[in-house]
Structure formats: C-alpha cells, structure tokens
Amino acid sequence: MTVSEAPSGPASIPALLARNVANHGDKPAYREKEFGIWQTWTWAQAADEINAMAMGFLALGLAPGDHVAIIGRNRPQLYWSMVAAQMCGAIPVPLYQDAVSEEMAYVLDHCGSRFVVCGDQEQVDKILEIEGKVPHIEQVIYVDKRGMRKYDHSRMNAMADVVAEGRAGHHRFEAELAKRTAALDYNSTCVMLYTSGTTGKPKGVVLSNRNIIETSKNSSEFDHLRPGEEVLAYLPMAWVGDFIFSIGQAMWTGFCVNCPESPTTMMTDLREIGPTYYFAPPRVFEGQLTNVMIRMEDAGRFKKWLFDKYMAVARRVGPDILDGKPVSGADRFSYWLGNILVYGPLKNTLGFSRVRVGYTAGEAIGPEIFSFYRSLGINLKQLYGQTEASVFITQQPDGQVRADTVGVPSPGVEVKIADNGEVFYRSPGTFESYYKNPESTASTKDAEGWVATGDAGFFEEGTGHLRIIDRAKDVGKMADGSLFAPKYVENKLKFYPAILEAVVFGASRDFCTAFINIDLTAVGNWAERNNIAYSSYQELSQHPRVLEMIRGHVAEVNQSVAADPMLAGCQIHRFLILHKELDADDGEMTRTRKVRRKVIEEKFADLIAALYGGKSEIYTETEVTYEDGRKGAIKATLTLADAAVAPAQRMAAE
Amino acid sequence: MTVQVTEGYTTADGRQIGGVMMEMKNITLRFGGVAAITNISFDIREGEIRAIIGPNGAGKSSMLNVISGFYVPQEGEVWFRGAKRPPMKPYQVATQGIARTFQNIALFEGMSVLDNIMTGRLTQMKSSLLSQAVWWGRAQAEETAHREKVEKIIDFLEIQHIRKTPVGRLPYGLKKRVELARALAAEPKLLLLDEPMAGMNVEEKEDMSRFILDVNDEFGTTIALIEHDMGVVMDLSDRVVVMDYGKKIGDGTPDEVRNNQAVIDAYLGVSHDE
Numbered sequence: 045m046t047v048s049e050a051p052s053g054p055a056s057i058p059a060l061l062a063r064n065v066a067n068h069g070d071k072p073a074y075r076e077k078e079f080g081i082w083q084t085w086t087w088a089q090a091a092d093e094i095n096a097m098a099m100g101f102l103a104l105g106l107a108p109g110d111h112v113a114i115i116g117r118n119r120p121q122l123y124w125s126m127v128a129a130q131m132c133g134a135i136p137v138p139l140y141q142d143a144v145s146e147e148m149a150y151v152l153d154h155c156g157s158r159f160v161v162c163g164d165q166e167q168v169d170k171i172l173e174i175e176g177k178v179p180h181i182e183q184v185i186y187v188d189k190r191g192m193r194k195y196d197h198s199r200m201n202a203m204a205d206v207v208a209e210g211r212a213g214h215h216r217f218e219a220e221l222a223k224r225t226a227a228l229d230y231n232s233t234c235v236m237l238y239t240s241g242t243t244g245k246p247k248g249v250v251l252s253n254r255n256i257i258e259t260s261k262n263s264s265e266f267d268h269l270r271p272g273e274e275v276l277a278y279l280p281m282a283w284v285g286d287f288i289f290s291i292g293q294a295m296w297t298g299f300c301v302n303c304p305e306s307p308t309t310m311m312t313d314l315r316e317i318g319p320t321y322y323f324a325p326p327r328v329f330e331g332q333l334t335n336v337m338i339r340m341e342d343a344g345r346f347k348k349w350l351f352d353k354y355m356a357v358a359r360r361v362g363p364d365i366l367d368g369k370p371v372s373g374a375d376r377f378s379y380w381l382g383n384i385l386v387y388g389p390l391k392n393t394l395g396f397s398r399v400r401v402g403y404t405a406g407e408a409i410g411p412e413i414f415s416f417y418r419s420l421g422i423n424l425k426q427l428y429g430q431t432e433a434s435v436f437i438t439q440q441p442d443g444q445v446r447a448d449t450v451g452v453p454s455p456g457v458e459v460k461i462a463d464n465g466e467v468f469y470r471s472p473g474t475f476e477s478y479y480k481n482p483e484s485t486a487s488t489k490d491a492e493g494w495v496a497t498g499d500a501g502f503f504e505e506g507t508g509h510l511r512i513i514d515r516a517k518d519v520g521k522m523a524d525g526s527l528f529a530p531k532y533v534e535n536k537l538k539f540y541p542a543i544l545e546a547v548v549f550g551a552s553r554d555f556c557t558a559f560i561n562i563d564l565t566a567v568g569n570w571a572e573r574n575n576i577a578y579s580s581y582q583e584l585s586q587h588p589r590v591l592e593m594i595r596g597h598v599a600e601v602n603q604s605v606a607a608d609p610m611l612a613g614c615q616i617h618r619f620l621i622l623h624k625e626l627d628a629d630d631g632e633m634t635r636t637r638k639v640r641r642k643v644i645e646e647k648f649a650d651l652i653a654a655l656y657g658g659k660s661e662i663y664t665e666t667e668v669t670y671e672d673g674r675k676g677a678i679k680a681t682l683t684l685a686d687a688a689v690a691p692a693q694r695m696a697a698e
Numbered sequence: 699m700t701v702q703v704t705e706g707y708t709t710a711d712g713r714q715i716g717g718v719m720m721e722m723k724n725i726t727l728r729f730g731g732v733a734a735i736t737n738i739s740f741d742i743r744e745g746e747i748r749a750i751i752g753p754n755g756a757g758k759s760s761m762l763n764v765i766s767g768f769y770v771p772q773e774g775e776v777w778f779r780g781a782k783r784p785p786m787k788p789y790q791v792a793t794q795g796i797a798r799t800f801q802n803i804a805l806f807e808g809m810s811v812l813d814n815i816m817t818g819r820l821t822q823m824k825s826s827l828l829s830q831a832v833w834w835g836r837a838q839a840e841e842t843a844h845r846e847k848v849e850k851i852i853d854f855l856e857i858q859h860i861r862k863t864p865v866g867r868l869p870y871g872l873k874k875r876v877e878l879a880r881a882l883a884a885e886p887k888l889l890l891l892d893e894p895m896a897g898m899n900v901e902e903k904e905d906m907s908r909f910i911l912d913v914n915d916e917f918g919t920t921i922a923l924i925e926h927d928m929g930v931v932m933d934l935s936d937r938v939v940v941m942d943y944g945k946k947i948g949d950g951t952p953d954e955v956r957n958n959q960a961v962i963d964a965y966l967g968v969s970h971d972e
C-alpha cells in the first residue's frame with residue numbers, strides 16, 4: 045500500500061468508533077470490574093459516553109490543537125477521554141501514572157497542556173503540587189470522586205459532571221463537535237507519547253492517524269485478530285504498546301478492552317476475563333513463573349511428582365505440537381494426558397486458558413521462561429518495536445518462534461542493517477516528528493524516512509530473522525580491544541530467578557564487573573525454606589549464603605559467555621550485590637524499567653572504584669526517594685566478591 | 699478542660715463539629731475491690747474524632763467496653779443521643795448504631811474477607827433464619843442489597859484483591875483493615891477503635907490513619923479511638939481524654955493536652971520521694 049494516499053476507510057479514531065457502532069453497536073466494547081462486578085459498555089453506549097464527554101470538553105473551552113494530558117490507571121473513562129479529545133481536534137497525551145510530580149512538570153510544561161484528566165485524588169494532588177511551575181493548566185478533570193469533596197473546584201470538575209454538562213448542552217455543541225470531528229484526516233495527530241528516555245529528557249513522539257491506523261490494520265491482519273477478541277488493559281496508558289493494543293487495534297478490529305478493578309487484583313481479573321490476545325513484558329512472565337515454582341515447592345510430594353513428570357513431557361514435545369511439527373502418537377497421548385492433569389489447570393490458574401496470541405517485548409526474555417509458556421501450549425511470541433515505529437518493527441509469525449530472535453519485519457516495514465551493525469527501519473508507522481525538537485527529529489529520521497533504532501543487530505542467515513545484540517551505543521571495547529556487550533551478559537544473569545536486575549561495567553577496562561539486584565520474592569522464599577533469618581532487604585542481600593548462590597550463578601554465566609569467542613572478554617571477574625533495588629523513583633531506571641547506565645555509574649562511582657580497586661568490603665551511603673517524593677539515605681557495608689572465570693579462547697578475539 | 703461548649707465548634711482544619719452525641723457522667727467501674735475507672739465524665743460530639751489515651755493499665759479499654767455496653771458501670775450514667783441508656787447487652791448497643799474493632803483482632807479466621815464483612819450487616823438484616831437458610835424470596839433480595847453496601851466498603855478500604863481470601867491467610871495489617879471494614883458495614887453512628895495501629899509498621903500506620911480520616915470525612919462517622927502512638931493520636935484527633943490509674947487527668951485539644959503538666963508527669967514519670 046502506498047503511504048501517501050488517503051485511505052478509503054475511516055481516517056481517524058473517532059471515525060473508526062462510528063464504524064464500529066454501525067457494524068456491531070450492541071457488542072461489548074469496554075468492561076471494567078467495579079464493586080466486584082464486571083460492568084460492560086457496548087460500542088453504542090461507549091460512543092454515547094464519548095460524545096457527551098467531548099461536548100463537555102467543548103463546554104469547558106477545549107480548543108483544536110490543545111494537548112490534553114491524561115494520567116491514571118487503565119480505566120474506560122480515561123480511554124474515552126482520549127477519543128473525546130480527538131473528536132474536539134485536541135491531542136491526547138497520556139502520562140505515566142507512577143511518575144513523581146517533578147517528572148510530570150517537565151512533560152506538562154513541554155506539551156503546554158491546558159487540560160489535565162486525572163484518574164483519582166492522588167494524581168490531582170500531584171498536579172496541584174506543580175501548578176506553580178506549569179501555569180498554563182486551566183482545567184483539571186478527575187474520574188474517581190473519592191476524597192475530592194473539599195478541593196477548590198473553581199478550575200476543577202468531576203468527569204461525571206463534565207459528561208452530564210455535555211449531554212445537557214448537546215444542542216449548543218453538536219454542530220461544533222461534528223465540524224471538528226469531520227476535519228480530522230489521515231495526517232492529523234492521533235496521539236503524542238513521551239519516550240521513557242534512557243538518556244536525557246523525555247521526547248514527545250507525535251504519531252498521526254496514518255501511523256496508528258495503518259499499523260493497527262497491518263498487525264491485526266498479521267495475527268488474524270477478530271472482533272470477538274478479549275484483551276486485558278493493564279499496562280501503563282502512556283506506553284505506546286497500550287495505545288496500539290487498547291485503542292488502535294481495538295478500534296480497528298472492534299474487540300473488547302477489559303480494565304482490571306485495581307492494580308492489585310490484576311491476576312484475579314486476568315483469570316476471570318481469560319483474554320484471547322495478551323501482551324506482557326518479560327518481567328510479568330518471569331514473575332508468574334516464579335510464583336508457580338514457589339507454590340510447587342510448597343506442594344505435596346505427589347503433586348510435585350506429577351508436575352515434574354508432565355512438565356518434562358511438555359518441554360520435550362509441547363513446542364513442536366504448537367508449531368505443528370510431526371510428533372509421535374505416544375508423545376501426543378502423554379501430552380493430552382498432561383493437558384488434563386497439569387497444563388490445563390495451570391493455564392486456568394494463570395488466566396491463559398483462552399490465549400490465542402500472546403506477545404512479549406521490551407526486553408530479552410529468558411529461553412527457559414519462554415519455552416515454559418510455549419510448552420504449555422500458549423502461543424507466546426516476541427516482537428521488536430519502539431514508540432517511534434508505533435510499536436511494530438519485527439514480529440514472529442506463527443510456527444517460527446524462537447527465544448533468541450525477534451522475528452521477521454512486520455507487514456509494511458522495511459528493515460536494513462547499517463555498516464556499524466545498527467538497525468534501521470522505514471514503515472507507515474514511522475512517527476511524524478519529536479514535538480518541539482526538530483534537531484532530534486532530523487538526527488533520528490533521515491530524508492528518506494529511515495529511522496535509527498539505536499540497537500545493534502543482524503539478520504540470521506537462512507531464516508531471515510532479526511537478532512538484537514545490544515544498544516548500539518552501549519556496545520564498546522574493553523582495554524584490550526575485545527568486544528564489550530553489557531546487556532548480553534546482563535540478560536543471561538537475569539534469567540536466574542534469584543537475580544532481578546544486573547548492571548555490567550567494563551568499557552575500556554581490563555575486566556568486567558557487575559552489580560546484582562536480588563529478587564526479593566524468589567530469594568525470600570529460598571531463605572525461608574533454608575531457615576535463613578533476615579529482617580530487611582538489605583540484610584538478606586548481604587547474607588553470606590545469598591552471596592554464595594549468586595557467585596555460583598555468575599560462574600555459570602561466565603562459562604556460557606566463554607563459549608562465544610566474540611564475547612569471551614565479557615566474563616564477570618568481580619561483583620557485588622546492591623543493598624537497594626534499582627528504582628525509577630531514584631532515576632536509576634526508566635519508567636519502563638530499563639537501567640540508566642550513566643546515572644548508575646555516577647551514583648555508585650565509589651562502588652565501581654572499589655570493585656576495580658580490589659577491596660573486599662566497602663561502606664556506602666545512598667540517597668533514596670520515597671514514593672511521595674521525600675528523600676532519605678540508606679547506609680550499608682557491602683561485600684565485594686570474586687567470581688570464577690572460565691578459561692576463554694581469547695585468541696579468537698584478535 | 700477549657701472548652702465547655704454546647705453548640706459544637708469548628709476544628710483547626712475547618713470541619714464543623716456538632717452537639718453532644720454521647721455523654722459519660724461520673725462513671726465508676728469496679729472489678730471486686732479493684733477500681734478500673736473512678737468517677738470519669740466526658741463527652742463525644744457529633745462528627746469528631748475523640749481519642750482516649752493513657753499509660754498501660756490506665757483503664758482505656760475498660761472505658762471503651764463501657765461505651766460499647768460490654769461492661770455496666772457500678773456508678774454513673776451513659777447518655778446517648780439525648781437519652782439515658784439503661785443497662786444493655788452489647789448486641790442491643792450495636793443496633794443503636796455503635797460498632798467497634800478489637801485490640802486483639804476478633805475475626806472469623808476460616809471465613810473469607812467478604813463473608814466476614816457481611817457479618818457486620820447482621821444487625822440490619824430483617825429476613826428470618828429459615829428464609830436465609832433456604833435462600834428464597836426476601837432473603838435473596840436482601841443479600842444483594844447488603845452485598846452492594848459491603849462492596850462499597852471494600853472499594854473504600856481498597857481490599858478488592860483479598861475479597862475471597864480466608865482471613866486466616868492475611869497479614870496482620872490487612873486483618874486490621876478487614877476488622878475496620880466489618881465495623882463500617884454496620885453503618886455506625888459511632889465507631890469505637892481499640893488500638894487500631896497496634897503492632898503496625900510506619901507505612902501501615904499511615905494507611906490506617908488515612909482510612910480513619912476518610913471514614914470520618916466521607917461517612918461523617920463519629921470516632922472514638924484508643925491509641926498508644928502519640929504521634930498518631932495528636933495528628934488524628936480533635937479532642938483527647940487522658941486517663942491514668944482509672945482517673946481522668948486531662949481533656950482537651952491535642953495542644954492543650956500536650957502542655958498539661960499532669961499528663962506529662964503520667965507519661966514521663968515523676969519522682970515520688972518529694
């Protein structure tokens with residue numbers, strides 16, 4: 045399809061909504077669990093609400109081209125407010141709800157929004173806190189009324205009141221709204237999303253209706269998504285993935301978006317809804333697997349035996365059955381039996397009974413974790429994407445799924461590898477520009493539309509699948525000139541349940557060192573089973589037996605790294621276990637939980653120096669930020685440990 | 699001690715406190731020869747958060763038990779909403795609109811959170827035991843109505859994720875919250891909290907404080923609480939009664955109480971040889 049031509053179909057999200065109402069207005073479009081019961085809105089009902097909301101926005105004076113900031117957990121009303129804003133010719137800008145107010149101040153100031161839609165009191169409080177810094181905020185609209193009675197309402201409204209006012213004044217606003225909605229075309233801005241910013245300040249990525257609709261259309265066709273699909277909307281609304289799944293694809297195919305009751309009930313809600321199309325970052329899959337394993341450790345002996353026996357069967361033949369490869373009749377029978385006894389109930393517990401298509405992306409997923417889910421018969425696949433591409437760059441077709449690749453270019457996407465190994469792409473989903481930042485736009489997207497991903501990778505010979513090694517700028521050289529790819533090693537470390545996060549250092553150094561974060565759930569459970577007493581995260585992290593366990597894991601990783609002659613130099617010679625979890629509130633990670641190397645290197649410079657200085661112990665003080673923005677300090681004495689290094693075939697690196 | 703108003707007052711944060719809801723007049727409670735409470739008088743006003751504090755063994759819990767009707771004082775009168783209260787059984791007091799939580803949690807460990815909270819609606823249920831047992835007619839409609847009330851409280855206290863969990867499996871801080879939920883389910887006019895924060899960590903205390911303030915604010919519930927954590931008491935309450943050895947040694951706003959010499963002595967101790 046040619047990119048420049050106007051489409052024959054609907055050219056905006058509001059137009060898609062109208063189409064869905066006409067085609068299947070009585071089918072469920074949104075559900076949310078409230079007061080213990082799933083409330084449903086059909087497409088017709090949702091459209092009615094969105095219409096009233098848009099007219100309410102007009103009543104408050106929303107102008108075309110305004111940016112409307114939207115902050116809160118996934119709720120139908122917030123999704124509707126995005127579409128309502130679009131109908132008014134405004135641009136929705138969803139923000140990360142767990143961002144502290146200073147981070148929000150930057151984004152709100154940058155996009156200059158006059159309207160802010162908040163989920164609840166917590167978000168309203170954050171906005172009021174930064175009101176002084178962002179004077180252009182004129183209207184705050186909140187969804188959840190709880191605790192809001194006593195606030196100064198001179199520039200604040202409950203969403204229900206806005207909707208009611210829009211309804212009451214429909215004679216006044218209908219014509220204006222229709223005019224503005226009709227003015228939307230393929231080139232008008234659909235949404236602006238801020239990148240999480242592994243480096244520097246967040247950038248506002250402007251995505252047009254063309255970007256979103258073309259991408260949604262192509263990707264929906266790729267996976268044969270149908271109107272009957274169910275998705276659970278639980279990932280941050282500010283993340284491009286959620287926008288594509290819960291708005292783009294949902295509007296394009298007309299499937300139902302389900303919102304959980306609260307973040308803590310997500311697992312229960314997942315089970316009740318039983319989504320057919322599911323997306324989760326590797327972290328969620330890891331967490332679920334860890335939970336299953338912990339519970340199996342506590343199960344009776346017979347159950348444990350049954351689980352181990354049939355999981356072995358599943359590991360052997362499950363993926364082949366899923367891929368439709370030939371499998372012997374006896375194996376098919378054991379798998380069938382296992383499905384009745386183990387996999388079926390397990391999938392039901394996890395909420396995956398009905399998953400037809402599942403995706404994971406964002407980070408590398410451990411091969412064991414990946415194959416665990418696939419062996420259960422869950423069609424879990426990987427994709428590679430970024431905000432600037434409206435998500436999709438590559439994805440895995442059914443039947444060609446592997447843990448170590450990210451698949452083939454998505455429909456409509458062209459991918460090329462530059463000489464230095466960096467991956468470039470060009471697609472209908474390629475973003476318009478960075479908001480108020482032409483320099484960055486120019487340096488990221490060239491005149492022909494090719495976008496630099498910043499990732500280094502290569503196409504595998506034979507299969508044509510893309511493999512990503514690392515961030516291009518993180519790939520460096522060590523002092524002896526051998527290749528240094530920190531993420532490659534970190535990912536290997538993170539595949540151990542006990543290790544939550546790892547940061548590897550070694551650029552221009554003689555050898556590599558690492559910071560390790562333990563996983564409190566997994567290590568805590570292990571400690572309980574081994575009668576290890578501890579009173580805090582800090583104490584557990586520095587326990588000698590924990591240190592021994594991690595030392596073993598590091599040695600194993602070194603073994604496997606040594607097997608690759610290119611990367612043998614990246615073996616970890618010394619490491620320490622951090623006394624605190626790396627946290628986005630402290631700026632050590634992005635809101636999407638990617639480590640910020642620069643920040644960590646500066647913040648823990650003393651620890652790195654000690655690792656390279658050969659000390660065996662170091663006392664340190666670290667500043668921490670609590671969730672409410674207050675600061676404190678934690679003090680600790682950390683043990684620095686050596687790890688066994690495998691003899692490498694170093695010659696090959698020359 | 700200083701304020702003797704009858705028409706209510708306005709608190710520092712601008713809430714309007716109404717007239718007297720409950721008045722204790724010269725209460726004396728003895729167990730055999732031991733006097734747990736000696737001649738204590740104070741009042742609780744509509745809409746206020748009233749704290750009873752004092753060192754260990756001061757008679758705070760006994761006082762709460764007098765209010766809840768569990769103990770009948772030997773001397774003195776209890777006035778509730780303008781009428782003198784005759785000696786009553788605790789369940790009769792409950793139907794008057796007084797609900798409480800306990801210092802050592804008293805929930806049904808084997809039952810789910812939801813069922814535990816539903817028991818709080820018991821005083822409001824009208825259908826007979828038989829119709830409830832066969833789940834027919836009025837009982838059915840009644841349970842639906844009550845369930846709706848209970849779900850609102852679950853939402854309010856943010857315990858949706860443990861709705862179906864047996865209480866026995868819950869950590870301490872959540873059990874305390876469930877107990878509060880059950881008390882709220884009775885839609886009380888007066889809520890008695892016996893050491894709501896005992897044994898909690900700082901974060902749990904902050905959560906609980908928030909909920910107590912929210913309950914007072916959203917439902918307009920009058921609250922009387924016993925608490926050991928001075929910081930919590932001073933922040934939460936509008937007026938404080940201080941007891942020591944069964945006697946009232948102070949009564950007033952947190953600031954007044956904080957500067958009361960008798961109270962300081964009781965808490966910090968004074969030398970007896972002078």
